[in-house]
Amino acid sequence: MVSTTNIVPRACRNCRIRKIRCSREIPCTNCITSKITCQESTKDVTRRSTHARSVPENRDQDSIESLRKRVTALEQQLSNLSSGLESQVPEAATSTVLSPTVAQLTPQHSPCHIDLASLEGDSSFRKQTLLATDITEFGSLAGIGSPQVVDKISGLRKLLERKTSEGDTPQCREWKPSTSITLQRNLPPADFVIRLLRAAQGSDCLLTLYFPIDMKKVEDLCRRVYFPVQAVTVGELTLLSALLAVILCSLESFPQPEFSEEEVAKYQALCKENQLTGIETYEINMVPAFEHCLVLCMAAQKAQTEGDIALQWRLSSTAARHCLVLGYHREHVVAAMPPDEADRVRRLFWSIYFSDKSTVLTLGRTSTIQDLDVDIAPYAITSDPGREPWDTAMWMFIDYARIQASIYEKLYSPASRRRSAADRQLIVDEITKYLSNWHESWFQLDTSKAYNKRLFDNTFGPVDVSYYSTLTLIHHALDLSTSIRIISDPCLEAAKQGLQSHVSVHAKYSLLDAQSLAFFAVWVHVYCPLTPFVVLFLHCITNSDTSDLDLLKGSLDVMEQTSSLAKSCERPYEFCKYLYSIAEAHISTCTENGGDTTDKVDFDLASLQHPPTENWPFSDLNLQLISSAFPSSDWWAPHAS
Incomplete structure (x- = not known):
């Protein structure tokens, strides 16, 4: 039998109709010259189709088998991914409607986790605590050389050297390649x-x-x-x-x-x-x-x-x-x-x-x-009477946050250190006036018709603590010298009122549920400046004032009761506990010595950046190492105006 591939092709359909000689190609020369579509003979098309169907099926078996294996492997991988997803995601109810087309998440690496110590500047409480441990008057105060105080200062040093803790930064979470x-x-x-x-x-x-x-x-x-x-x-x-x-x-x-x-x-x-x-x-x-x-x-x-x-x-x-x-x-x-x-x-x-x-x-x-x-x-x-107090309170706290930001910008920022003493006094007076006016306006706010009155009162209960703490920080920034005697009367009075309100407000929150008490603890111990505690500590060890020690003890007791409610409250409590222990040991030693509070107190202090003097009783206490835990550790050093 003659193979179909050897059959001579017939003339195209157009040439047969026109009855002219055809070149028997597709397209033929006649159709190209006439610029018409060359149509193949019907019998040729039929022969070609028959020939294509007559090709043995086993000719492409290898390719088909290869494709089948690849599809099987892909199905297996998809099944494994689906089963892994099911094991990670809790079972969802069947009534949840899913979108047939969904946007994709872009897999990313987790960003660098922020070290809280690297964020803190001159107005932070940790910086204030550093100041309280870095004053050179300690070397001439009675009671500082006792073993108990040495241990406390050493413990505080170790705490300051720890730049981070579990409470400072969020737990590490990776950006998941999820959809x-x-x-x-x-x-x-x-x-x-x-x-x-x-x-x-x-x-x-x-x-x-x-x-x-x-x-x-x-x-x-x-x-x-x-x-x-x-x-x-x-x-x-x-x-x-x-x-x-x-x-x-x-x-x-x-x-x-x-x-x-x-x-x-x-x-x-x-x-x-x-x-x-x-x-x-x-x-x-x-x-x-x-x-x-x-x-x-x-x-x-x-x-x-x-x-x-x-x-x-x-x-x-x-x-x-x-x-x-x-x-x-x-x-x-x-x-x-x-x-x-x-x-x-x-x-x-x-x-x-x-x-x-x-x-x-x-x-x-x-x-x-x-x-x-x-x-x-x-x-x-x-205009809703129940919603109006909430809106007004929110706007007042926006203004309050603006005032607090101005305290840092005008009194504690690096640029503010170039200001003269006279300029700083004007700024302190101006911000104090704004803050006092805000405080008076707050107590004129009518909250009697507020929606969820109990929630409103619990939310804004610690206002007094925050106000007096901020006021203390304002007065504390008046003088950037390193002497303990920078504590002015307004600064000391604001600090005392701050610690007193700390204790009194806690007494109200202690009667509430644990969630409200935790809210109080976070606001007061993390977001309120704890400068009042530092100011009272410095005043206490300078004057051996037992009333100051009692105030410190009352405030510390509040921190002890609430520090376990939030992880972020633990380190402020540890700082204050060490400071109180130092003050308590100092007062105790002074009492045993018949009220002699100092040996040789030199109130003309050197810069905080100078190394410890020879009469410093703790040769192993590297204050420069403590200072390295904080940025801009020379913020209390005097600067030219």
Whole structure:
């Protein structure tokens, strides 16, 4: 049989119709010349199809088998990944609706974890503690050379040398190479969220009182995530998780019968994990967007409540940079937005502004948002009688944070050290006046109709402690010399009132639940300047004043009772405990010596940067090594004006 490949091709269809000689090629020369489509003969097409079907199937068996093996290997890898994901993610309810198309997270490396000591500047409490241990008058005070005091100073030195502790920085968390499918699978089921939103409709909802968000925005976000038309972003999923976590937290504090403790705890843990995962992603930290600003703001406030000041500084700084890129600090940008959106943006910006400014005095670092760049108008105070006290209080504390930031900028910043004594006196008088006016205005605020009055009182209860602590820090910055005698009468009086209010306010909070007491401990021991304790310590050892020692003891007892409630409160307590032990030993020795408080007290002190003198009884106590634990350790050295 003749092979079909040897059959001579026939003339094309056009040449046969026209009855002319064909070159028997496709296309043929006649069709090319005539500029028409050359059509192959029907019989040739049939022969070619038959020939193609007659090729033995085993010709490509090797290629097919290779492809089959590759597909099998891919299926096995996909199965392994799916099983691993199931083992890490808790089982989600079947009623949770997942988006068919979802945005992807970008895997990133975890950022460098911030050392709190590297953040702290001249106004921080640790720097104040360093000053209290670094004065050269110690070498001539009676009782300082006793073995008990030597041990205490040695212990304090070791504590100062430890630049970090578990309470200073957040636990290490790696940015997981996760997809938003993982975030969605961790969300509570839709039917539970519907019940949750119905329960949170009241005007006294913790979410709307504490954060710049309204329930309409929450409902819209729920529809967007649970019934998606387009891809759901990582920012939206993280924000929804953060919002739901706050509502669930309020149910934990104020239980409702339709929600069991088990389901509240279960879904709250899922939402918190989602929030922690989301805020560590590249998108939220690097892409400016309203949702990203809001979720960072909420995370920063949560860190502030827990006393994690290093994490708060990082989150609030990131949110502040997003606001500056988006133009939220400029009035003409916000005024061009629709009214509802403009109101949300105003509240969000000022919340981030507050969080950014509130770390300035505590850390001794300038803020990300500078006042000279801001011209956005304040948000409108609501006319709702129950909500009005909350809005007014928030705005007053924004002003309070601005005053505290100005204390650092004008009295404790590196540039401020060039100011003359006369200029510093004018600044101290000016800021003291502003702060006193603020304090008077605070007590004129009518809070009788505030929603959730008990929560309002618990939130703003430690105002007096913060006020007197800040006032002490202002007066303490009047003179940058190294003498103990820089403690002026206004500074000493403010310090005493600060410690007295510390004890009295704690007596009220000790009757409340553990969560409220922990809130008090964090605000007073982490975010309030503890300069009053340092001032009373210095005054006590200089004058052997037992009344000062009693005040120190009362304040230390409060710290001892509350330090275990928050990890961040432990180190301030340890600092103060060592200082009190030194003062107590000094007073005890002076009493045994018949009231002789000094041997040779030289009040013309050398610079703190000079090495210890020969009469210093602790030759093994390297004060320069202690100072190395802090940046700018010469802040008390005199400078030319």
